[in-house]
Every structure is written in C-alpha cells, then in structure tokens.
Amino acid sequence: MQTVTEAPVVRVGVLGCGTVGAALVHLLVEKPEVMTERTGLRLEVARVAVRNLARERGVAIPDGALTDDLHGVVTDPDVDVIVEVIGGIEPARTLILEALAAGKPVITANKDLVAVAGVELVEAAVAAGVDLLFEASVGGGIPLIRPLRESLAGEQIRRIMGIVNGTTNYVLTRMTEAGASYGDALGEAQALGFAESDPTSDVEGFDAANKAAILASIAFGVKVVTADVYREGISCVTAADIAFATRLGYVIKLLAIAERVGDEVAVRVHPAMIPATHPLASVRESFNAVFIEGEAVGDLMLYGRGAGGGPSASAVLGDLIDASHNLRAGGMGRASALGQAQIRSIDELTSQYYLSIDVEDRPGVLAAVAGAFGDHGVSIRSMEQDPLATEARLIFITHLARESDIQATIAVLRELEVVDRIGSLLRVVGEG
Amino acid sequence: MQTVTEAPVVRVGVLGCGTVGAALVHLLVEKPEVMTERTGLRLEVARVAVRNLARERGVAIPDGALTDDLHGVVTDPDVDVIVEVIGGIEPARTLILEALAAGKPVITANKDLVAVAGVELVEAAVAAGVDLLFEASVGGGIPLIRPLRESLAGEQIRRIMGIVNGTTNYVLTRMTEAGASYGDALGEAQALGFAESDPTSDVEGFDAANKAAILASIAFGVKVVTADVYREGISCVTAADIAFATRLGYVIKLLAIAERVGDEVAVRVHPAMIPATHPLASVRESFNAVFIEGEAVGDLMLYGRGAGGGPSASAVLGDLIDASHNLRAGGMGRASALGQAQIRSIDELTSQYYLSIDVEDRPGVLAAVAGAFGDHGVSIRSMEQDPLATEARLIFITHLARESDIQATIAVLRELEVVDRIGSLLRVVGEG
Numbered sequence: 001m002q003t004v005t006e007a008p009v010v011r012v013g014v015l016g017c018g019t020v021g022a023a024l025v026h027l028l029v030e031k032p033e034v035m036t037e038r039t040g041l042r043l044e045v046a047r048v049a050v051r052n053l054a055r056e057r058g059v060a061i062p063d064g065a066l067t068d069d070l071h072g073v074v075t076d077p078d079v080d081v082i083v084e085v086i087g088g089i090e091p092a093r094t095l096i097l098e099a100l101a102a103g104k105p106v107i108t109a110n111k112d113l114v115a116v117a118g119v120e121l122v123e124a125a126v127a128a129g130v131d132l133l134f135e136a137s138v139g140g141g142i143p144l145i146r147p148l149r150e151s152l153a154g155e156q157i158r159r160i161m162g163i164v165n166g167t168t169n170y171v172l173t174r175m176t177e178a179g180a181s182y183g184d185a186l187g188e189a190q191a192l193g194f195a196e197s198d199p200t201s202d203v204e205g206f207d208a209a210n211k212a213a214i215l216a217s218i219a220f221g222v223k224v225v226t227a228d229v230y231r232e233g234i235s236c237v238t239a240a241d242i243a244f245a246t247r248l249g250y251v252i253k254l255l256a257i258a259e260r261v262g263d264e265v266a267v268r269v270h271p272a273m274i275p276a277t278h279p280l281a282s283v284r285e286s287f288n289a290v291f292i293e294g295e296a297v298g299d300l301m302l303y304g305r306g307a308g309g310g311p312s313a314s315a316v317l318g319d320l321i322d323a324s325h326n327l328r329a330g331g332m333g334r335a336s337a338l339g340q341a342q343i344r345s346i347d348e349l350t351s352q353y354y355l356s357i358d359v360e361d362r363p364g365v366l367a368a369v370a371g372a373f374g375d376h377g378v379s380i381r382s383m384e385q386d387p388l389a390t391e392a393r394l395i396f397i398t399h400l401a402r403e404s405d406i407q408a409t410i411a412v413l414r415e416l417e418v419v420d421r422i423g424s425l426l427r428v429v430g431e432g
Numbered sequence: 433m434q435t436v437t438e439a440p441v442v443r444v445g446v447l448g449c450g451t452v453g454a455a456l457v458h459l460l461v462e463k464p465e466v467m468t469e470r471t472g473l474r475l476e477v478a479r480v481a482v483r484n485l486a487r488e489r490g491v492a493i494p495d496g497a498l499t500d501d502l503h504g505v506v507t508d509p510d511v512d513v514i515v516e517v518i519g520g521i522e523p524a525r526t527l528i529l530e531a532l533a534a535g536k537p538v539i540t541a542n543k544d545l546v547a548v549a550g551v552e553l554v555e556a557a558v559a560a561g562v563d564l565l566f567e568a569s570v571g572g573g574i575p576l577i578r579p580l581r582e583s584l585a586g587e588q589i590r591r592i593m594g595i596v597n598g599t600t601n602y603v604l605t606r607m608t609e610a611g612a613s614y615g616d617a618l619g620e621a622q623a624l625g626f627a628e629s630d631p632t633s634d635v636e637g638f639d640a641a642n643k644a645a646i647l648a649s650i651a652f653g654v655k656v657v658t659a660d661v662y663r664e665g666i667s668c669v670t671a672a673d674i675a676f677a678t679r680l681g682y683v684i685k686l687l688a689i690a691e692r693v694g695d696e697v698a699v700r701v702h703p704a705m706i707p708a709t710h711p712l713a714s715v716r717e718s719f720n721a722v723f724i725e726g727e728a729v730g731d732l733m734l735y736g737r738g739a740g741g742g743p744s745a746s747a748v749l750g751d752l753i754d755a756s757h758n759l760r761a762g763g764m765g766r767a768s769a770l771g772q773a774q775i776r777s778i779d780e781l782t783s784q785y786y787l788s789i790d791v792e793d794r795p796g797v798l799a800a801v802a803g804a805f806g807d808h809g810v811s812i813r814s815m816e817q818d819p820l821a822t823e824a825r826l827i828f829i830t831h832l833a834r835e836s837d838i839q840a841t842i843a844v845l846r847e848l849e850v851v852d853r854i855g856s857l858l859r860v861v862g863e864g
Contacts, residue, residue: 038585141728146582154752296740298740310728
C-alpha cells in the first residue's frame, strides 16, 4: 500500500463546477488519503474553471485553483487531465478538442455534446493517441460504457433496450402506480425537481435519443448520431392506455432501443408496452436501466441512478482514475475509430402494435376498421372494446407487422367517417 | 480498421475443454475476422489441454492444438496467455502459479479456487507483474468484477447484496410463484438440470459463500476467504414461510451480503426477506444479480445469467481481450495487493428478524414466549398467529436486534415447555 506522498501525482483540471463538478471536487478533496489507498494515485484538483467566480459552489475548492479562464486550464502545462462538466455544445467542444490536441486525456459527462459531436471527438482522441472517456454521459452512475467496451468486447450484441431518462420514467411510474393523469404526474415531477419547467427535452424523447445514439455507437462500434434516431415522446400516453396495459399484464416505458438488423443498425426512442415480468418493468421512479441481449452472454441488465451530482461524479471519477492510471503507465489512448453505420429506417422494422381508436357506436363500424388493417396486411391478434372508456373505444393488438404497413393503415383509418379519433400507437416489445 | 493479417497475434492456451472451455473455443474460432474487427487482435487458439483426448468436445478445435499435457501448455514458449477452465483446486492452482511465474497473464473462471486460494494467486500475479483476471468466477456473464474494480474504483462501497446462485433462486422462485414445496421445487430444478443430483453445495450456500468471499475482496480491497463467510442455506425455508412473506409484501431470496461496518467487513450468506418492491425481488428463476450500495453512486444493480457455457465464456473472453491488449501494449499486470480484513462476526450485526414458533394452544403461552424476547432486549414489531397453519404457530417480526441477542432468545425458547418447535429464522433486509 502506498502512502500519499509516494503515490504518482495526477493534476486534474476541472471545467465547470455545477452539480456534477462540485460533487467531483468534493470526492477528490474530502479524503485524499483514502483515495490514494484505493487507487495508488494522488489526484490533485489543480484548476477549477468557472464562468462566474462570485457564485457559491458549496464545496471547498483548493486555494488558488479557482479561475474563470477555461481556455487557460486546458493549455496549462501543470494540468495533466481535463474533466469537462460544463455541458452544452460550445465552448465545451472547442475546449475538449484543444485538450486532446495538447495530448491531455479528457473525461466528459456531456451527453448532448457526445451525441452530436462524438464522432469528431473520438477521431481527435484517436489522432492524438489519448483517452477520451464519457461513462457519465449515459445512465449517470451506472457502469455501462466500460462494460460494453471491455467486458463485452468479444460479444455479438443483438439489441440494447434502455430506460435512460429518469423524468419520463418517474411520470410513467406515477401514472401506473397511482393512476395519475399525464399532466398531474408531470406536475408532480416538476414540483419534486425531477422535471424542468420546460420539460420538452425529456418528455418528447430528445434526451433519450441522445443517449440512444451514444449507446448504439458503443455497442456496435459504428457512427450513430442523434439525427439517426427515430423519436417519439410520452406526451401522447393516456391514463386509459396505462390502465389497459396493466389489465393485459404490460407496463408502459419510454425505451431507447438499438438493434442490429442484418448489416444495419436501427435506433429508436418511443413508449413501448413490455410484459410485467420483464426486468425493465420493475425499474421504477427516476431510476434508469439498460437491458442488453448478446449472442453468448444472453440477457443482462445494468440498473441505477441515471442522473444527479453524486452518481454522475462517481462515473466521472471512475473514468478519471482509469485515464490517470493509463497516463502514468505511459499507455496510449484507447479510443478506437468508429465504422460507418448503415441505419435501418423504422419503416422497415416489424413489431406488434397496440392501437386505440374512438369510433361511432353503430353497426358495420368494426368491419370498416378491420378492413383497413386487412387491406395493408396487418393481422389482428386481439380486439376489444375498452370497458373503462366512456365513448366507443376499440383497442387492437396486432401480430407482427411492418411499421410502414401500420402507418398506412392509420392513414386510411383517419379518413374513415366512422372513426372519431386515433389514440395512442404503442409498440409491444420484450416478449418471448 | 485492421485486417486479420495485420492485427497483433496473441496465442491462447486453454486448460480444460468442458462446457465453458468448449464455448470459449467456439467463440474464438467461429468468426475470427469479426473478432479481429471488434478487438484489433488476432486471438489464436494455440493449445487446448484436456485430460481425456478421446472425449468428443462438440467444437472444432484447430488441428494440432489438442493435447493432454496440461503442464506442457503452461510452459510452451508459443503460448502467450493462459485460460484456466478445468475447475477444482488442483491441478488448477499449481498450473496458474506456474503460468504467472512464467510471466503469462492468466484468466480463470474457477470460483472454488479463487475463493480458497485467491489471496495466494493475487500475490503471485503482483509479484510477477502480470494480469490475473477472473470475471467469470462470480455471476457468470454479468460484468461485476471489472465494474467494481474500474468503474467504481473511487467509490466508497457500503454494502453488496447478491443473488449469486441460480439453483437456489430457481427453487425459491418456484416455491413463491407456484406454491411448490421445497422438495418438489428442488426435484423440478434437478429434472431441468439446474440442480445437481447432490445439491448440497448450492442449497446449503457453500457456492454462494465462495462468491461472497470473492465479491467482498474486490469491493473492499481486502483478503476475504470462504472461511470468513457466515453461511446458512435454504433447506430450512418452508412453503409456509414463503406464503407468509408474500402476504406481508416480502420475497424470500438467498443473499450473499458483504458490508462495511466501521473498519470491519461482515460477509454472510443466508435466506432473507426483502420487500417485493426491491429490485432484487424481481430477479426470477435461475438469474443472478448483485445490488451495490455506494456513498456517491447510490444504488446499482447488475443482472444476468450467472452460469452456463455461453455466459461464462463471454466473461472469459472479455478478460482475455483485456489481458491481450495489455500484453501487446507492453503494460504491467494490474493486480493490486489486498489489505488485511478485520472480519466482524455475525453475532455483532443487527437486523430485523422473522421467526416462526409452533406452540401449545393454551393460556399464558404468549406471555412466556414474549418474555423470552424481552429478557434479551429484543423488541417485537409484530406478532400474529399464522392463519394458514394447522397447529398454533406464532409469527414474530422484531425491530432491529443484535444477532447474539436473538440467538440467546432462541436458546431460551427451545427450553420452554410450551414451545413445540422453532421454525425458520429469517433476516429482513433491504428496507428503507
């Protein structure tokens, strides 16, 4: 066991000191001797760069470390490793590229940036031969990227399904367990600080789409960006859908799904019905989890806190220790170039579908509606009238059908005189 | 992307070709070009050593690789890395020590050996400066050891609770979901091949105790061996206990628990009652999962297949790729020495307890029984007569109490004339 003074020193430059940055600095300065005992390294907080020097950070930043010169930290010869926890695209992107070009390993928790500019950043890391690690960018404190990259390095991954947004999972959990409406559950999440005052990024699936792109890139080793991800949010999900799903033995979750289909990769985010016995169904409240299906390993699930200062700082710290060990051992950066992705459009995917349709209550209606399904080759597994609905509401569950066929069916249904309203379309996944 | 011929070659010597060994060889020889594309390495199956050359292995072993000279593979200068999947203590232990002394990284899936001789093997790896990896020794294909060691390197882990034996989890699942008796559920597990004809190692918790020792060593960085682990099995758990637990909103699981108590480490295996909403409660059939509670990261759970050729071979392959990268990069072995563990005896731990007691059905019995609890400072949270039992059976749940106090209580209860039989003692964990 090494003492604090013998251990190799690594000088850390932290860009940003919000929730995650402050939690990280706290972990680093709190018990340095315990950290050294555990890691064999002396991790020094050399510089902490913030935009507003006056703001209280709630953590004891070492004397002389605080600065408002972000760029200066990156170029400081007395800084060995850069941690980027500013968030947003710029100046984070430019600062990371500068750090990599200067030969400094970079750890980032910035999911927006990695999802949008990950390909560029990885290429810069490969060119510079230094580490670029971003475990905290998906699933907060859950070890996801390292297990995918290292533990499963030889595994042929078929599919990844993740609950990667805590806000929407909290809302759906409250709707399921307390029978709350979407609006009430969202209001409750906002009151508790789980949802922002403008919840669009969460509830419309933009945040989950960023994480889906990152997971797909890592799992399949190819370039996937947010623009490649098909996306639907949860604002269309009604209390009636939830009640019906519960009665049938399903749970509704917002899933980020990345799967290999032949030589192509399909990546999407949408609410889905999963069997109540599926491990993802038991992921409650604001927890996250990623379910991985591999050829040899079978089914895996990794579960934990997807956000928050402590969990994200824990993931950043794991990356920081890893990069520091590699740096002090004189190792090269371990980023590897991503291949080109062939993206399969959602139109070509097949699924089972749940569809609710409000219709006029008169003879011949079912024949007209069922005809629209049949005309597009969509076979119906079950149909029933929703006993909980006040109007005449038909609930269909289909057999496996192509997305383009169900969409064509819906287009025809919309034009039928007997159809008052097309409700939620939910894909059924995780069976068998 | 590298082509197969450009990639650095690593020559693998495999000791043993049972279920896991054959599955590993299959993964390595099946699509070498895909493996090289994914890993940047050419992993060649140089030697496969078995005791019986005549036995059919169900996998295409490369020409000339098969041998019955285990020792010869370890010393062969044309073998770079050793994979040990023979199982058992000897000759596995001697072969691994020889390989490490010869400067060859070793990957092993051998939980019995790691639990018993892990300290010696780790010290040999540290002395030789080569890698010793054993991800497959706990939780089969679930990434556990690498996340604990690397992702959570800076995390202060408070407690680990694992379902680490698939046989007992299958038996308890069948008892819970189908109302089966212990004997019937075990017979079913044996018929399905989930349990061996002599199930002692599984049902009495010996296998789980081995894994608990390994997990505790990794999580806390200290020397814990199987002899340090308090152990109870599931053969005492009755259908009545399960029914009662279900009615109270609990699930009974065999848990391996390792926790930090002050400067000490407590490690134990016993059946426990956990709330039905706890993530471990949804781990069904023969699946395994490990629940980790950390200071910064909060709650994590890692879930998957804890046994079987494919999952275990996947974990071995992840280790093999990792060790091969490190070898080809010229890196030193990354084993680190374990500290001394101060083991806290279970007598000093506190828990809530569930205890069932069959008594004579006459006045004054409850006062006598309750007096025994009170005399030892054990406070009762609830008492009820089991409505499902034919005799007079009292079910007690205590408040937090010391193990030594509840054991002293039981010793007195056994001597009471009004007590016919002391039933199961189950610890209640995972609440709050």
